[in-house]
Amino acid sequence: MMQYKIPTRLxxxxxPEVEQQILQKIEKEKPDSVLCDFSETVYISSAGLRxxxxxxxxxxxxxxxxxxxxxxxxxxxxxxxxxxxxxxxxEE
Amino acid sequence: xxxxxxxxxxxxxxxxxxxxxxxLAIVMVVSNYNLRKRVIENQKKYYSALSLQAAHDINLxxxxxxxxxxxxxxxxxxxxxxxxxxxxxxxNVVRENPMIGGSAIALAPNQNFAEAGFQMLYAxxxxxxIKSANRISPExxxxxxxxxxxxxxxxxxxxxxxxxxxxxxxMVTYSTPVIVNGEVIAILTCDLILDQVEQLxxxxxLGHEGAPVLVTNExxxxxxxxxxxxxxxxxxxxxxxxxxxxxxxxxxxxxxYLIKNKSGFFRFKSINSDDMVWxxxxxxxxxxxxxxxxxxxxxxxNPVYDLNKKMFLIAVLGILALLIPAFFxxxxxxxxxxxxxxxxxxxxxxxxDTSLPKIKNTDExxxxxxxxxxxxxDLKAYIKTLASTTAEKEKIASELSIAxxxxxxxxxxxxxxxxxxxxxxxxxxxxxxxxxxxxxxDFALLxxxxxxxxxGDVSGKGVPAxxxxxxxxxxxxxxxxxxxxxxxxxHIVNNELSENNDACMFITLFCGILDLETNELLFxxxxxxxxxxVQGENSHFIQPAAAPPVGALADINFKNExxxxxxxxxxxxxxxxxxxxxxxxxxxxxDNTLLQLMQTEKFHTAEKCIATIxxxxxxxVGKAEQSDDITMLCILNKNYKTIxxxxxxxxxxxxxxxxxxxxxxxASWLEDLADKLKWPQPFLIQLNLALEEWIVNVISYAFxxxxxxxxxxxxxQQNNTVTLQVTDDxxxxxxxxxxxADTTSSVDERKIGGLGIHFIRNNVEKFNYERKGNLNVxxxxxxxxx
Numbered sequence: 001m002m003q004y005k006i007p008t009r010l011x012x013x014x015x016p017e018v019e020q021q022i023l024q025k026i027e028k029e030k031p032d033s034v035l036c037d038f039s040e041t042v043y044i045s046s047a048g049l050r051x052x053x054x055x056x057x058x059x060x061x062x063x064x065x066x067x068x069x070x071x072x073x074x075x076x077x078x079x080x081x082x083x084x085x086x087x088x089x090x091e092e
Numbered sequence: 093x094x095x096x097x098x099x100x101x102x103x104x105x106x107x108x109x110x111x112x113x114x115x116l117a118i119v120m121v122v123s124n125y126n127l128r129k130r131v132i133e134n135q136k137k138y139y140s141a142l143s144l145q146a147a148h149d150i151n152l153x154x155x156x157x158x159x160x161x162x163x164x165x166x167x168x169x170x171x172x173x174x175x176x177x178x179x180x181x182x183x184n185v186v187r188e189n190p191m192i193g194g195s196a197i198a199l200a201p202n203q204n205f206a207e208a209g210f211q212m213l214y215a216x217x218x219x220x221x222i223k224s225a226n227r228i229s230p231e232x233x234x235x236x237x238x239x240x241x242x243x244x245x246x247x248x249x250x251x252x253x254x255x256x257x258x259x260x261x262x263m264v265t266y267s268t269p270v271i272v273n274g275e276v277i278a279i280l281t282c283d284l285i286l287d288q289v290e291q292l293x294x295x296x297x298l299g300h301e302g303a304p305v306l307v308t309n310e311x312x313x314x315x316x317x318x319x320x321x322x323x324x325x326x327x328x329x330x331x332x333x334x335x336x337x338x339x340x341x342x343x344x345x346x347x348x349y350l351i352k353n354k355s356g357f358f359r360f361k362s363i364n365s366d367d368m369v370w371x372x373x374x375x376x377x378x379x380x381x382x383x384x385x386x387x388x389x390x391x392x393x394n395p396v397y398d399l400n401k402k403m404f405l406i407a408v409l410g411i412l413a414l415l416i417p418a419f420f421x422x423x424x425x426x427x428x429x430x431x432x433x434x435x436x437x438x439x440x441x442x443x444x445d446t447s448l449p450k451i452k453n454t455d456e457x458x459x460x461x462x463x464x465x466x467x468x469x470d471l472k473a474y475i476k477t478l479a480s481t482t483a484e485k486e487k488i489a490s491e492l493s494i495a496x497x498x499x500x501x502x503x504x505x506x507x508x509x510x511x512x513x514x515x516x517x518x519x520x521x522x523x524x525x526x527x528x529x530x531x532x533x534d535f536a537l538l539x540x541x542x543x544x545x546x547x548g549d550v551s552g553k554g555v556p557a558x559x560x561x562x563x564x565x566x567x568x569x570x571x572x573x574x575x576x577x578x579x580x581x582x583h584i585v586n587n588e589l590s591e592n593n594d595a596c597m598f599i600t601l602f603c604g605i606l607d608l609e610t611n612e613l614l615f616x617x618x619x620x621x622x623x624x625x626v627q628g629e630n631s632h633f634i635q636p637a638a639a640p641p642v643g644a645l646a647d648i649n650f651k652n653e654x655x656x657x658x659x660x661x662x663x664x665x666x667x668x669x670x671x672x673x674x675x676x677x678x679x680x681x682x683d684n685t686l687l688q689l690m691q692t693e694k695f696h697t698a699e700k701c702i703a704t705i706x707x708x709x710x711x712x713v714g715k716a717e718q719s720d721d722i723t724m725l726c727i728l729n730k731n732y733k734t735i736x737x738x739x740x741x742x743x744x745x746x747x748x749x750x751x752x753x754x755x756x757x758x759a760s761w762l763e764d765l766a767d768k769l770k771w772p773q774p775f776l777i778q779l780n781l782a783l784e785e786w787i788v789n790v791i792s793y794a795f796x797x798x799x800x801x802x803x804x805x806x807x808x809q810q811n812n813t814v815t816l817q818v819t820d821d822x823x824x825x826x827x828x829x830x831x832x833a834d835t836t837s838s839v840d841e842r843k844i845g846g847l848g849i850h851f852i853r854n855n856v857e858k859f860n861y862e863r864k865g866n867l868n869v870x871x872x873x874x875x876x877x878x
Binding site: 009011012013042043045046047049050074077078081082 | 756759774785847851854
């Protein structure tokens with residue numbers, strides 16, 4: 001299981017960089033599951049949601065699981081706004 | 093024989109040869125048959141003539157001999173009978189005719205032999221001399237045929253032939269009686285040697301299988317290839333000896349026929365083989381012998397067989413030779429066909445430049461090639477036209493959609509448009525039919541608290557109507573801005589539009605100026621639908637003075653009228669796209685329905701009013717296609733004059749450049765403001781989301797050059813409402829026309845991207861776009877929840 005800590009903000013500013021980091025890590029470790037830690041995140045924009053979607057699609061190819069954990073209410077509300085709560089595995 | 097089936101060339105060539113061959117064969121058979129008949133006829137004639145000729149020849153010889161004897165008889169009768177004299181006569185007879193081998197005088201038994209000096213005298217040819225002597229045994233002679241027959245019958249007689257043992261030759265004797273006073277006193281004879289006859293017959297051309305036949309009138313064989321039968325058999329006797337019954341019958345019939353007939357021909361099966369034989373014969377009249385020729389049928393028909401062979405050979409050679417022109421003809425037909433086939437293949441894949449063979453002839457093939465070539469040329473041109481037409485259409489389609497964007501862009505769409513006048517609730521909408529519409533509405537704040545409003549409907553739809561509309565709107569607005577007089581403005585605009593209006597388009601227009609201080613509307617109408625005013629319980633149509641639409645005829649004077657729009661009154665302008673909206677049963681929505689709707693519903697905002705009407709119309713129309721632009725403008729007076737006080741208003745602005753590095757400034761700018769204005773965290777986050785989405789979008793997509801562009805963001809907060817306005821000079825992009833993103837599909841189905849606009853809409857209450865000149869202006873309004 002690979003762990004990744006999502007930064008405080010995941011938006012247009014740093015989304016491309018974060019995406020690259022995660023994907024490189026996956027290619028190196030080839031994990032069977034990935035855990036994204038949102039405990040310190042206060043803001044995510046559509047750019048950040050896109051990163052989560054890319055991650056899920058990549059892992060789905062190898063049958064791996066992606067878990068998003070530790071979101072606060074505001075962040076969860078944003079995921080809900082985009083309808084992502086049904087397609088991504090979000091835990092408390 | 094599949095290779096024949098596949099090749100027209102071979103089929104054609106073989107067909108030509110085969111049919112010619114059949115015709116040739118039929119011709120050959122028929123002519124062969126005719127020929128055969130003709131040949132047989134000819135042969136018959138020939139052999140008949142030959143036998144006749146032979147008979148004549150032999151007869152002539154006999155006659156010559158007979159004449160000599162007959163002459164001798166006369167001489168004998170003329171003198172007294174003496175030995176010397178008689179000898180002389182005999183010698184003369186023999187001498188005179190080389191065919192005569194001997195001659196005799198036999199005195200009748202009752203004559204005076206002593207007086208005569210002899211009984212029977214005989215002279216004969218021996219080598220080169222003629223000898224004479226008494227007959228040795230006259231008694232025997234008196235018994236023989238040559239004496240008895242003429243003596244008893246008192247007439248000349250030709251005896252049957254016999255072999256003279258002395259000279260070993262075949263002879264025949266001619267005896268003639270010497271009659272004096274009715275009595276036969278002597279018999280005079282001559283013996284004819286028949287070897288000349290033999291020679292004659294054998295010299296004839298009978299073919300190498302033909303044979304001469306000489307028989308007596310009783311069928312006794314005188315001359316015949318079978319030497320053992322000569323003088324020993326008759327035809328009948330031969331027949332009797334045969335074993336085969338059929339052969340016997342043949343001989344019987346032959347014998348009968350010969351004896352009965354003097355001339356003719358008889359066809360019978362040979363007794364030696366299975367071949368048929370022909371016998372042509374005639375009669376030597378003097379001796380009544382039958383002279384004939386036996387010709388086997390096969391040699392008779394030789395000429396026919398010969399000819400058959402020749403004809404067959406010629407036919408075969410002919411057919412072989414025919415192959416050449418047949419191949420040639422076939423080739424001349426199949427070559428262009430092959431070329432056409434080839435060309436068709438090329439055409440099928442779109443190669444229209446394939447060349448066709450040059451055919452000079454004007455027969456069907458030539459015409460086919462010519463027509464095919466024409467078709468090719470036509471196809472090429474047609475496809476070219478089609479391609480360019482399609483390209484044109486696509487160009488037009490894309491131009492149409494651009495035109496739609498432009499047209500929609502020039503309409504004022506920012507609501508609320510005049511935040512300063514918070515008592516003025518104004519809302520408008522335009523739903524166009526067929527991409528680009530002919531309706532228009534417009535409003536603008538003129539100087540000194542006056543609001544210009546207008547609504548119009550151009551005759552027609554599509555690009556021409558929209559262009560006309562654009563011109564009309566611009567013209568009216570600019571005129572009104574200088575001349576605050578609706579009637580005059582319409583007059584001027586009308587003159588402009590009716591000039592050079594070849595298409596004779598026109599616009600129904602309602603144009604008004606609302607004085608925000610006096611609540612009075614000054615208006616003029618040019619043929620447009622009567623507006624509706626709602627005041628409390630009362631709602632009715634305004635009946636403006638009748639006037640024609642603008643653009644049709646020049647120099648029309650319009651009339652200014654006034655209408656008070658007091659507080660809480662609602663004023664609705666609309667086009668006939670609303671009242672004449674048609675459902676599938678071809679029913680119209682109707683003026684009254686609209687009025688009823690305005691009457692019964694109590695709308696709190698102009699926007700609600702228009703939204704309700706729109707949804708009612710939509711419901712009414714159902715599945716039918718929207719036939720006309722649906723346009724409405726609604727004003728609700730909530731005390732226009734109220735101008736919000738300047739206090740409690742906060743305004744600030746910031747400029748971003750179009751680089752991704754600027755993204756982080758958005759968040760920090762908003763954070764500072766949140767701090768200053770005490771925004772709740774969720775509010776900040778939501779506003780951040782909306783603003784970020786839009787700015788990111790502008791920076792990413794609005795600019796197609798590599799220049800630096802500025803994006804100005806203005807924030808106004810008043811009455812717990814934040815208004816963000818973003819202005820950029822990028823390419824026209826109206827985000828409000830895009831469908832909301834799909835937020836319900838699965839991970840696989842979800843497209844990456846497209847969430848931005850969704851985010852904006854979800855986070856702010858109002859999201860409007862307006863194109864102002866070369867600027868995109870986007871406004872977002874969000875209320876701070878209390």
